[in-house]
Amino acid sequence: MTRPERAVSAAAEEEPAAVAAEPWPRGLSRRATMRISDVLAALRIEFPAVTTSKLRFLEEQGLVDPVRTASGYRQYSPADVERLRFVLTQQRDRYMPLKVIGERLAALDAGQDDEAPPRARLATRDGVAPASDRLTAERLAQESGVPVELVTELVAQGVLRPGARGVFDPWAREVVSVAASLSDHGIDPRHLRTFRAAADRQADLVEQVVAPWRGQRSVSSRARAGTLAAEVGELCARMHTALVRSAVHDLAP
Known part of the structure; x- marks a missing residue:
């Protein structure tokens, strides 16, 4: 095998590992420039009940890993937001326990499965289903x-x-x-x-x-x-x- 052929073969062998090394969702920006207030504003369109404490709890469970600044503030990327959206959607639509959601994310991170990031949709204040403001x-x-x-x-x-x-x-x-x-x-x-x-x-x-x-x-x-x-x-x-x-x-x- 010639040197160029060996180089192409080595690159082909390394490509899956490189893909698997990137956590899910792939192909989205991982530049952490969003403050927690920005994340809440993005998610509350669909999950109006989400709070700062909820995001911190999901972080403690290892479901999302925001960057910490030198002063200790959390900063999130667009990929982090979609990861959070996935977790909240699984809880709302499938009542899936966090342990199972974590296992699902681990499989996605490892490249064992793939799924498109969930699309946002409007919901009520508790994030359950579409509803009017005053249900008399x-x-x-x-x-x-x-x-x-x-x-x-x-x-x-x-x-x-x-x-x-x-x-x-x-x-x-x-x-x-x-x-x-x-x-x-x-x-x-x-x-x-x-x-x-x-x-x-x-x-x-x-x-x-x-x-x-x-x-x-x-x-x-x-x-x-x-x-x-x-x-x-x-x-x-x-x-x-x-x-x-x-x-x-x-x-x-």
């Missing part, structure tokens, strides 16, 4: 395509609980939609009180799990409490769904 009973009924009397009855039975000034959270849409479908089968709002009671008991379990973190004063502890509450809450929901499916499995011929 009338607006909820209109957007769900149901009579306002159904929403009123769900409130009267304690299934739905409006917040300040009669405004509902984004999850009320799903509750109303499912309640409307169940009513087609003769299941009225009064029958759904057991679901509300079960949800409250599960919420109490979640509160017990996150209580040690909520009781701490550090911002990272409060961010961890929020993340843990979302993860454990989703596991409780999955457990409830699995048990109901198991209970009705033998009812079908």
